[in-house]
Amino acid sequence: MQKLFEEVGSLDARCYEEFFLSEDILMEHAAQGMASYIKNNFSNNEKIIIAVGSGNNGADGIALARLLHGDYNVSLFFVKEPKSHMALLQEKRAQAINVPIIPKLQECNIFVDAIVGTGFDGEFNEKITTVLEKMNTLEAFKIACDVPSGLKKSGECAQTTFHADTTLTMGALKKSLFLDEAKDYIGKIEVLDLGISRKLYETQTNWHLLDLDDLQLPLRAQQNSYKGSFGHLAVLCGEKPGACVMSALAGLRFGAGLVTLVGYENHQMLNIPHSLMYAHALPSNTTAIACGMGLGVEFSDNELRNFLDNDLALIIDADLFSMEVILELLERKNIVLTPHPKEFVSLLKITELADISVEELQKKRFFYVELFCKAYPNTTLLLKGANVIIGSDNDFFINPHGSSKLAKGGSGDVLSGLIGSLLAQGKSPLDATIHGSLAHTKLAQNYTGADFSLTPEDLIQGIGNL
Numbered sequence: 001m002q003k004l005f006e007e008v009g010s011l012d013a014r015c016y017e018e019f020f021l022s023e024d025i026l027m028e029h030a031a032q033g034m035a036s037y038i039k040n041n042f043s044n045n046e047k048i049i050i051a052v053g054s055g056n057n058g059a060d061g062i063a064l065a066r067l068l069h070g071d072y073n074v075s076l077f078f079v080k081e082p083k084s085h086m087a088l089l090q091e092k093r094a095q096a097i098n099v100p101i102i103p104k105l106q107e108c109n110i111f112v113d114a115i116v117g118t119g120f121d122g123e124f125n126e127k128i129t130t131v132l133e134k135m136n137t138l139e140a141f142k143i144a145c146d147v148p149s150g151l152k153k154s155g156e157c158a159q160t161t162f163h164a165d166t167t168l169t170m171g172a173l174k175k176s177l178f179l180d181e182a183k184d185y186i187g188k189i190e191v192l193d194l195g196i197s198r199k200l201y202e203t204q205t206n207w208h209l210l211d212l213d214d215l216q217l218p219l220r221a222q223q224n225s226y227k228g229s230f231g232h233l234a235v236l237c238g239e240k241p242g243a244c245v246m247s248a249l250a251g252l253r254f255g256a257g258l259v260t261l262v263g264y265e266n267h268q269m270l271n272i273p274h275s276l277m278y279a280h281a282l283p284s285n286t287t288a289i290a291c292g293m294g295l296g297v298e299f300s301d302n303e304l305r306n307f308l309d310n311d312l313a314l315i316i317d318a319d320l321f322s323m324e325v326i327l328e329l330l331e332r333k334n335i336v337l338t339p340h341p342k343e344f345v346s347l348l349k350i351t352e353l354a355d356i357s358v359e360e361l362q363k364k365r366f367f368y369v370e371l372f373c374k375a376y377p378n379t380t381l382l383l384k385g386a387n388v389i390i391g392s393d394n395d396f397f398i399n400p401h402g403s404s405k406l407a408k409g410g411s412g413d414v415l416s417g418l419i420g421s422l423l424a425q426g427k428s429p430l431d432a433t434i435h436g437s438l439a440h441t442k443l444a445q446n447y448t449g450a451d452f453s454l455t456p457e458d459l460i461q462g463i464g465n466l
């Protein structure tokens with residue numbers, strides 16, 4: 001798990017004031033970190049071009065050129081003339097050792113984007129946009145200095161944004177790198193130290209980035225056990241039973257001792273897999289309920305109230321987000337909500353927290369997750385997306401390990417089953433959500449077929465090899 005920060009300006013300021021480090025020292029380490037990355041990964045006959053802008057991001061780039069010059073064939077390309085105090089100083093140092101400057105872009109093996117970093121806002125003018133478009137077509141290995149140029153503090157991206165293969169980011173991870181919109185631009189991310197260890201540079205934060213290594217599987221340490229030892233998941237089965245069957249099968253595979261579909265249908269008609277049970281009422285030993293997937297209009301609000309009139313752990317998805325009964329369910333403890341953006345917009349509206357479009361939500365995902373969790377601190381929220389956000393009370397986590405492989409009907413039903421299974425096995429709502437989500441993304445990563453071909457059945461099948 002790694003810490004995430006809204007901004008790092010205050011962390012830099014702490015280095016100056018509390019650790020007596022200067023801006024020059026911090027920048028030298030930033031540049032040195034980038035130089036080490038290049039030296040560790042590329043041989044010294046590679047041709048390197050560093051495109052620089054007028055602020056301190058550009059200054060980082062000029063310092064990098066100075067560090068590589070002599071060992072590598074490196075040139076600077078000034079997209080804007082140096083303006084900040086540090087950029088002017090770095091320019092003087094680079095000039096003193098005759099670092100080559102090129103007047104326009106050329107092909108190269110390694111390209112470093114140091115046009116703008118955390119100081120960027122608004123949009124680029126036409127001239128810079130044209131340069132960026134050309135940069136994006138280069139065949140070189142592309143490195144972004146700190147953040148890809150065009151990525152804003154909010155995580156939104158300029159119309160033309162640099163497409164990095166790797167982003168070498170300074171000091172600590174910024175939240176903005178993990179807004180869904182940024183996912184196609186950042187490439188792989190590495191954090192560079194700025195003159196003190198990252199642990200000392202970082203301060204307290206309530207936002208964290210999940211690593212796949214954080215995944216805890218529901219392994220069975222206790223041998224003296226029976227099926228009831230591992231909980232009983234009840235999946236409410238509505239109009240589209242396929243969704244519930246996938247959820248239930250995922251729950252069974254992920255360790256729940258018993259899984260029952262609960263609904264009004266004659267189960268003979270449903271042709272459900274033999275490993276699942278079917279009942280018209282909640283089994284008395286139910287330990288968790290999954291509800292909402294494929295629900296359709298099968299149950300009235302009142303009928304749902306009957307099923308949910310208990311204090312069992314509950315995971316809610318899909319159709320339930322637009323039903324009135326949701327307002328009562330939000331008062332429960334032990335509840336997990338897993339909406340996709342459209343469903344979350346509907347939830348925000350029903351709860352009268354906000355009336356926004358999906359586009360607005362996507363631009364401010366962090367903000368709206370915080371808003372919801374503040375209003376409903378007893379719930380655990382998982383907002384689906386390219387980068388999943390999980391929030392509970394004042395703790396927030398981003399799972400960036402998902403991929404477009406998961407963009408398929410039924411993926412979400414499997415996720416509900418995984419989380420429901422962990423709830424049934426006694427995990428807390430937050431732990432069940434974190435580990436269910438990590439398992440879900442790891443299943444997609446483990447899948448070796450073509451990225452367009454992953455099905456919910458493949459996910460379920462992969463659970464045994466997690």
Ligand SMILES: NC(=O)C1=CN([C@@H]2O[C@H](COP(=O)(O)OP(=O)(O)OC[C@H]3O[C@@H](n4cnc5c(N)ncnc54)[C@H](O)[C@@H]3O)[C@@H](O)[C@H]2O)[C@@H](O)CC1
Pocket residue numbers: 012023026027030053054055056057058060083084115116117118119120121122123124125128145146147170194
């Ligand atoms: N402050 C520090 O201690 C450190 C800063 N570092 C670097 O400094 C960067 C931040 O530097 P700055 O605050 O100078 O900001 P940037 O260099 O990221 O951006 C500011 C520059 O971008 C230009 N700019 C802003 N919006 C623009 C737009 N729409 N179109 C064209 N140009 C635009 C401004 O005119 C200004 O010259 C970080 O991203 C990082 O790379 C690192 O060296 C680490 C240490």
Ligand SMILES: [K+]
Pocket residue numbers: 057113114115116117144145146147148149
């Ligand atoms: K940059």
